Amino acid sequence: MxxxxxxxxxxxxxxxFILTLIFIPKKDYKTYLIYGLIIGGLxxxxxxxxxxxxxxxxxxxxxxxxxxxxxxxxxxxxxAVSIMLFLFFLPxxxxxxxxxxxxWGLTSVSYGYVVHxxxxxxxxxxxxxxxxxxxxxxxxxxxAWIFLKTSDLRDKDS
Numbered sequence: 001m002x003x004x005x006x007x008x009x010x011x012x013x014x015x016x017f018i019l020t021l022i023f024i025p026k027k028d029y030k031t032y033l034i035y036g037l038i039i040g041g042l043x044x045x046x047x048x049x050x051x052x053x054x055x056x057x058x059x060x061x062x063x064x065x066x067x068x069x070x071x072x073x074x075x076x077x078x079x080a081v082s083i084m085l086f087l088f089f090l091p092x093x094x095x096x097x098x099x100x101x102x103x104w105g106l107t108s109v110s111y112g113y114v115v116h117x118x119x120x121x122x123x124x125x126x127x128x129x130x131x132x133x134x135x136x137x138x139x140x141x142x143x144a145w146i147f148l149k150t151s152d153l154r155d156k157d158s
Contacts, residue, residue, distance in 0.1 A: 001062050005118055008115070009072055009078060012074075013077055016081040016082055020032070023089075031151065032088060033080070035084065035151070036079075036080035036083040036084040039083050039146065040079035040082060040083030040084070043083075043139065044075055044076045047135075047139070052071070058121065058122065058124070059123075060072050060120060061120065061121070061122055063120070072120065086104055087144075090144060090148075101137065102137065104140045105133055105136040109128065109129050113128065113129075
């Protein structure tokens with residue numbers, strides 16, 4: 001494994017975790033963490049298991065010490081903190097909410113390409129960019145929808 005492969009996920013995870021500590025108020029942190037762990041962490045594990053182990057359209061590689069059940073162990077916590085940040089900055093106005101979700105979908109596709117370019121992720125050529133964008137768009141939309149329907153934090157001003 002190269003230095004970039006060894007450090008990619010730890011650097012991303014630590015960086016985004018620090019951002020959650022900077023931006024998310026301590027009194028709300030537990031709630032955002034629960035959403036992050038369930039929708040992000042567990043969601044990543046389930047989606048990767050389906051896409052990798054059942055459909056065989058993607059796979060992780062060069063995982064080194066982070067290999068757990070054929071997945072990169074730091075991917076679920078990385079998704080958890082990403083979901084936390086996504087939800088914290090969720091706009092209140094519908095027009096901006098739609099643009100926000102599409103932007104996160106596009107950013108997720110770009111991130112997939114970066115992880116692929118680092119040499120930690122591979123996928124069937126047809127999966128990127130359009131089908132993966134639809135998958136990410138669905139995931140981010142579901143995340144926003146479930147948060148808007150269930151969270152008492154939604155009353156905060158954005």
